[in-house]
Amino acid sequence: MNDTDARLSATFRLLQQSASSIADRTDLLFTGMLLLTGAIALAICATIVVFCIRYRQGARVERGLVGRKLGLEVGWTLVPLALFIGLFVWAGHDFVRLYQAPEDALPVYVVAKQWMWKLQHRNGRREINELHVPLGQPVRLVMSSQDAIHSFYVPAFRLKQDVLPGRFTGLWFTPTQLGEFHLFCAEYCGTEHSRMIGRVVVMTPADYARWLASGPQEPSLAQYGFALFRQLGCSGCHAAGSTVHAPSLAGLLGRQVHLQDGRTVVADENYVRDSILLPRKDVVAGFAPVMPSFAGQVSEEDIQALVAYLRAGAAP
Amino acid sequence: MNTAAHPLGGDRTAPRTLGMWVFIASELLFFGALLAAYLAGRLHWPHGFGAASRHTHVVLGTLNTAVLLTSSALVALAVACARHHAHRRWTARLLWGTASLGLVFLAIKGGEYAMEWREHLFPGPAFALREPGAQLFFMLYFFMTGLHAVHLVCGIAAVAVFARAIGARRAWADAERLDAVALYWHFVDVVWIFLYPFLYLVERHA
Amino acid sequence: MSYLDDGHTLRSWLTSTDHKRIAILYSIAITAFFFVGGAAATLIRLELATPAGDLVSHTTYNKLFTAHGIIMVWLFLIPSIPAVLGNFLVPLMIGARDLAYPRLNLLSWYVYCAGGLVILVALALGGVDTGWTFYTPYSTMFSNSWVTVTLTGVFIVGFSSILTGLNFIVTVHRERAPGLGWFRLPLLVWALYATSVMLVLATPVLAMTTLLVIAERLMQIGVFDPAHGGDPLLFQHLFWFYSHPAVYIMVLPAMGVVSEIVPCFARQRIFGYRFMAYAILGIASIGFLVWGHHMFVSGQSVAASLVFSLLSFLVAIPSGIKVFNWTATLYKGSIRFDAPMLYALGFVGLFTIGGLTGLFLASLSLDVHLTDTYFVVSHFHYIMVGGAVMTYFGGLHFWWPKATGRMYPETWGRIAAVLVFLGFNFTFFPQYILGVQGMPRRYHTYPPEFQVLHLLSSAGAVVLALGYLLPLFYFAWSLRHGRVAGPNPFEAKGLEWHTPSPPPTHNFDTPPQPPERVYDYDPTQPRGTPA
Ligand code: HEA
């Protein structure tokens, strides 16, 4: 514990230690830009200083009107243009990767509310304002908010994602260092925004497995989702033997769905959320829009559990 | 305003109605923001918006469109008459006609609002429609038509003031100023031409 | 008779339609608001000197930075250069008698004051705690503060912006002295013209957005709140559609002022005049298309983020052209370092740093780390305080003799300029480092390891405050005791210098003859030789 405190209060370091698989790439871009823009800023400032000294009033130098220099003008339009396109491509390339979570990523479900983080692991283990993850294993957060907008920010991972009410957003990373790292809420969300902080604990896989098993024995998220699925009556329509003509939900997530109005969408978490809360929004082709809305009957956590259950693939 | 007695001359190549054009450009963005909200809402809630738009009173809306178009024609005629010495005296009459049509529009619109009030289409706890998005549609409906009505009231006032001034042969009521007023009137009309299909016609076919 | 002597009663000021008097009215109101916003900043910096929240409560802190942002942006910086310097100078610079609609001009001042008062009332009642960005659904559903009143004030102030913009556009088109073509206009006029276009086109969107937020708050209808079926990102799109152009509304006039000061004190024609003019137009038009760069982690689609990022890089190119051209203007000149020049050179340096860090934020993957940290806070203070406010002060010094007929004390002027420059860097440079290390913004309390840098920043703010307070005193002093300036103490070339200082009510006794070319300086001629 003590050495963590020491680390948290580590003295001056420009780039905090980088602890995720993407952090090094971000740092590389940062360093590159720092060198480039630093050189440009220095060059401009130096030129100004040199001109100011050399051409100060009273100095004995050759002065005179300077005419148009088209080449120069075009030059300092086109060179920055080229540099900028390069930077854009570089940063954009890294950015797109942030949204391509690996298939095997460990899902963790996150609910943000004023002013705390509630997290739940696949086996049902819950935690508040802390996130335990295994080293070297890709982790994918599925996040939504119960009230205002929040933002999940781990500086050591160089990652941040706003957490919105009414829809899921995602974030994935692979921790590359053991230790504890700050977790901040980075989007202003009201009075105790600055208290909505916590820590991310990266453990060895063995420690993590032990930790995961040590908590109070709760049903896993998918089991809870299955219970809900029965309780809310979803199974009444969606189960195999049902008399209602409703689509099978087996293996739904990631599948392409053809809709009544001709569109085709890939079923993701937000699609399931909308199906539960706003069934009329995307009606599946070939089915009558008879599914009732469950808005008001299910909490954020319930929706996440249902998603987890459907994702687990065992659904009818 | 002070330009007539400008002691320094000046580069008067730009038209006198420039100020009005700039104003209209600005006005467009007022409605533009609402329109953006409307389009976003429609993408999000195609059904709610469709269902809600079927509750607007399309007959009255169409009638109002005709009324406004006619008024625009009258104001255009008034401008034309003001340019021809022989027809000058018609200008005031045509303007009064324009203003009255504006009032007719408002009266019809008021009747529509009253009906909508009785049908519980005002957003709020007692709102009649259950489809998600329908309330948003009606909120935007009242916002846009309300803003349009405010503009129309200003337009009616301006046209009426002008009609009186021309009747009383006031010097400031010249053809160029009338141009600006007419421009404004046309603008209010054009805004309606955009609102009408968005609010009344969109889902009628279904 | 000078415009200052044209009536000494309060009434003669409050009912005057003279653009010069209205400029003075604006300057008084704006200065007052600057110090209110500055007081809030002072309290923020005091609180942040320690990691714990020991000075004010959470709620108070949140209300402080909100009030600071709202006042500084809408009541100070947006109107500052346009409504004060622009009002005073545009007619003079184009050889006109007044703005095209003098009464509208006075009206816009009253509207501004009315809006400002409403905002002050909201503050007095207890303030707002939403941040100047009013993000939904926090502002519509969760905040228990005076959101509606404040937004009403912002709504009203917006109309004053629109009226000023409209007036400038028509004035520049119609009131130019005979023979004064577009490419002979001073760049400040170009900049104000472009600013006006942005004001006229962007402000209405803000006005409607505030109305929608108010309606949602009062009626609980979902426009922005997903719990009622709205879309919170829609608010962000609408807000930034206005507020990104607004940042160029704040910086373009400053660029214009710098383009007046640098040639004058370097005795050199501005380098690349036409490129400078086109760059202004480029910034103003591309500036409308980059708003999404504030939303890279908000949940907007990846494709949209890519487009907004690319456009953000593109909008930086004309800014670069301007920086390079100011630098080149110094070449082979004959440079003197009066206070206005010190401010202008400070602008070039600080704007460059602020702008270059804007590129870090425009870089998608880096912004994921940097957004909503002190890096952003520092970025915009470098441009807005180091850039625009410095230049506003520079402009005040430059045209002070024209407006009042008296010189400010030069030595004090230079001391203040240097204090502001040093204090500024001292305050805000540490914030870049804080941001890179991950310090989130809008944090009332923070982990102890950030304290050293916060403390540095707070210390710098003291120096900065001194630098801002000084001019207040010596400007007041100079009104009575300053050296009499004469029509053109800096031997500058604009048309505004062709009339006595302070100018007569009707601006020019004889119609001014626009010079053959704008910025007709000559570095080989020693100062003091009659042109
Ligand atoms: C006057 C105000 C002003 C100005 C002019 C700018 C100018 C720029 N801004 Fe800034 N910005 C703000 C005020 C301003 N900004 C504010 C207030 C916010 C935060 C709002 C909030 O959230 O509260 C913000 C936030 C902000 C963000 C969002 C950050 C976030 O919240 O995640 C981004 C992202 O792209 C950005 C980018 C830029 C860019 C690319 C420019 C460019 O226009 C800069 C161009 C200038 C240069 C680049 C320097 C000179 C150029 C050269 C010398 C060329 C040569 C260089 C090379 C070849 C490398 N700004």
Ligand code: HEA
């Ligand atoms: C034009 C705009 C402008 C200007 C000029 C300034 C000027 C200053 N700003 Fe501000 N700032 C913003 C626009 C501006 N700011 C915006 C938009 C935000 C974001 C708000 C948000 O997040 O919603 C912000 C946020 C912001 C923060 C971040 C708060 C947070 O995220 O938690 C900080 C922190 O240091 C800060 C500091 C300062 C300082 C020290 C000055 C100094 O330059 C000010 C110096 C001036 C003075 C000091 C005045 C002198 C007067 C006195 C000394 C009298 C004092 C009287 C008493 C104390 C009674 N500003």
Ligand code: CUA
């Ligand atoms: Cu949650 Cu800020």
Ligand SMILES: [Cu+2]
């Ligand atoms: Cu921006």
